[in-house]
Amino acid sequence: MNLLVTGANGYIGLRLLPELLSAGHTVTALVRDKRRFPWEELDQSGEQLTVCEGDLLLPETLPEEVGSFDAAYYLVHSMGAGGDFAEREERTARNFLDWVEKGDCERIIYLGGLVDEEDQLSQHLGSRRNVEKILGGGQADLTVLRASIIVGSGSASFEIVRDLAEKLPVMICPRWVNTRCQPIAIRDVIFYLIDLLDCAETRAGVFDIGGPEVLRYRDLLSGYAEVRGLSRHFIPVPYFSPHLSSWWLYLMTSTRFSLAQALVNSMKNETVCREHRIRELIPHELSTYRVAVERALSRIAQNRVPSSWTDALIDDRLDPRFIDAVKVPEHGVYRDRQKVALVASREEVIQAIWSLGGERGWPSMNWAWGVRGWLDRLMGGIGLRRGRRHPSELRAGDALDFWRVILADQSKGRLMLYAEMKLPGEAWLQFEVKDGTLIQTATFRPQGLLGRVYWFAVLPAHWFLFPQMARRLAAGDEKA
Numbered sequence: 001m002n003l004l005v006t007g008a009n010g011y012i013g014l015r016l017l018p019e020l021l022s023a024g025h026t027v028t029a030l031v032r033d034k035r036r037f038p039w040e041e042l043d044q045s046g047e048q049l050t051v052c053e054g055d056l057l058l059p060e061t062l063p064e065e066v067g068s069f070d071a072a073y074y075l076v077h078s079m080g081a082g083g084d085f086a087e088r089e090e091r092t093a094r095n096f097l098d099w100v101e102k103g104d105c106e107r108i109i110y111l112g113g114l115v116d117e118e119d120q121l122s123q124h125l126g127s128r129r130n131v132e133k134i135l136g137g138g139q140a141d142l143t144v145l146r147a148s149i150i151v152g153s154g155s156a157s158f159e160i161v162r163d164l165a166e167k168l169p170v171m172i173c174p175r176w177v178n179t180r181c182q183p184i185a186i187r188d189v190i191f192y193l194i195d196l197l198d199c200a201e202t203r204a205g206v207f208d209i210g211g212p213e214v215l216r217y218r219d220l221l222s223g224y225a226e227v228r229g230l231s232r233h234f235i236p237v238p239y240f241s242p243h244l245s246s247w248w249l250y251l252m253t254s255t256r257f258s259l260a261q262a263l264v265n266s267m268k269n270e271t272v273c274r275e276h277r278i279r280e281l282i283p284h285e286l287s288t289y290r291v292a293v294e295r296a297l298s299r300i301a302q303n304r305v306p307s308s309w310t311d312a313l314i315d316d317r318l319d320p321r322f323i324d325a326v327k328v329p330e331h332g333v334y335r336d337r338q339k340v341a342l343v344a345s346r347e348e349v350i351q352a353i354w355s356l357g358g359e360r361g362w363p364s365m366n367w368a369w370g371v372r373g374w375l376d377r378l379m380g381g382i383g384l385r386r387g388r389r390h391p392s393e394l395r396a397g398d399a400l401d402f403w404r405v406i407l408a409d410q411s412k413g414r415l416m417l418y419a420e421m422k423l424p425g426e427a428w429l430q431f432e433v434k435d436g437t438l439i440q441t442a443t444f445r446p447q448g449l450l451g452r453v454y455w456f457a458v459l460p461a462h463w464f465l466f467p468q469m470a471r472r473l474a475a476g477d478e479k480a
Contacts, residue, residue: 001197002068004105006030006056006096007075009037009397011154012111015190016073021048023194028067030054035396056092059099066103071197074110074135077128086127093134100140107141107203109193114146114182114208114271125269132206141204145192145278148210148271149220151292152186158296165224165232173234174244176267177218182210185292188284195282202281208273212286217267220289227293328416328428328443334455336442336466344476346433350413351392352476353431357401358388363477364469368461369401372421376402381422403429425451431473440470 003020007013008029020027028050031037037051054062056076076092100108113128136142149157164171192209196202215223218234225232287295342349356362362369373384386399394415398405403417406428413433419426425446432439442462446452 001070002026002028003197004028004030004067004069004072004100005075006073007077008051010075010077011152012075012150012186012189013073015152015186016075016193017049019190019194026050028052028069030056030062033397054099056095056099057088059095062095062099066100066105068104069100069106071107071109072100072105072140073193074108074131086130089127089131090134093131097135097138101138105140107143108135108138109143109196110135110145111189111193112144112146114148114210114273115269125271143196143202143204144206145189145196146206146208147184147189148181148273149183150186150189151183151211151289151296152189153296155186161220161224165221165228165230169231170233170235171221173218173236175236175238177221177234177236178216179267179270180214180216181220181271182214182273183220183289183292184209184211185287185295187292187295188286191284192278192282195284196278199281202278205277207278208275209278210273211289211292213289214272215289223289224293227290227297328430328441333443333445335444336462338438338440338466338470340438340440340470340474342433342436342438342474344474346413346436348476349433349438349474350410352473353415353433354394354408354410355392357384357403358391360391362469363472365461365465368465373402376421379422382420423451424454438470438474440466440473442466 003025005013005017005020005027008017009031013029017027017029026048029037030052032053032055034051034053052063056062074093074096076096077089110132112132113125115125115129132142132144136144149155151158153159188211189209192207222232222234344352352363370384377383377385382402384401386401388394388400389398394400394405394408396405396408398408399420400417402419402421404420405415406418407414407416409415413431415431417429419428421427423444425444427445428441428443430439430441430443432441444451444455446455
């Protein structure tokens, strides 16, 4: 079949694509930036996969020629971006439908959220339902798979469960921890998404998908802890408001406040399958929650997480034209530049640079990086909680603690990071290895008087931190 996948760079898309290619399908992936998409790793032959660029929020950026597709997967969600995500999801769905109908698309497959039509839905689940209605108003047949929590590495819900269970031996439990849900393993979601292509009975309709168990959110936490061999205790608190719950989730996990707020508000709604037709039409042995957790942890341990919810850009401060120019601003900025002759081999120095951050930490005053991350969290930022996708690999678009990877070119020995912490300005950190020298440059473009005050306030720390870091990296030292 000739297929279209939107949201191909998300954690579902990057798991679905290899399976579609392995099954012999021809796939077109619509992504916002090809440089953030590992298409060469997915299709080494270069014959099955076509990658095209376009932003569904900006219809003018979409390709003029649409083509003909047997089916189009719509895997786009905006909840992680915060703000009025429901309005963005509506615009995105309408723009997608207008665009895809310029060509010939026989079927649309949408992965939505489990909802009860009679419930008063949260903004999150209400938005998913609204997207269903929009896509269903098009000419193509619409297949909707409604899922509860998806258990797999990279899933926002699973990562929050993991954070809470790993960090807190004693947990304060708001009322929403007793809400029922029906978690499903990401492997089973991918199975349904692929096998329904050959099932005529699913060509048009809405189907609930869930695992074999109905659990409470509290059971998800205790079940994860059991797999990890952790002893966890729960203290119920009957009057823990959604707002307080959102702050608790934000402070205790690696999620942003906007995402925590959307998830907490959704937890008042039960997400349990009301019908099971998909099991009759496509028989499949579903994974238990425990098995799904074990697989997810195994994948994380093997560093085989292709994409995570943390890989989305935090905000719109970074102009896309900056990525095209791949050049740090030179005017109106403060700069700290260190030039150090290489002590280790070029390959060892590049490997040390490419291993910065995450669990390994930073090779100079690692405690200061921790303090800066803690202060960022107090101001509503992301802190150091995101870590990194892989301990020694980086590619453009990756999250690296409170940085975003803008450019990662090992052949030229150049790495460029952009700060996504809360700052009165913009900051870059760049490494270049050339002519036997490491050039490390920290650049800050202040915003107003406050930005200038900030730079001079942290300058004493920079006098110690940056020279030491450059010397250690030039020596191939990748450890904190």
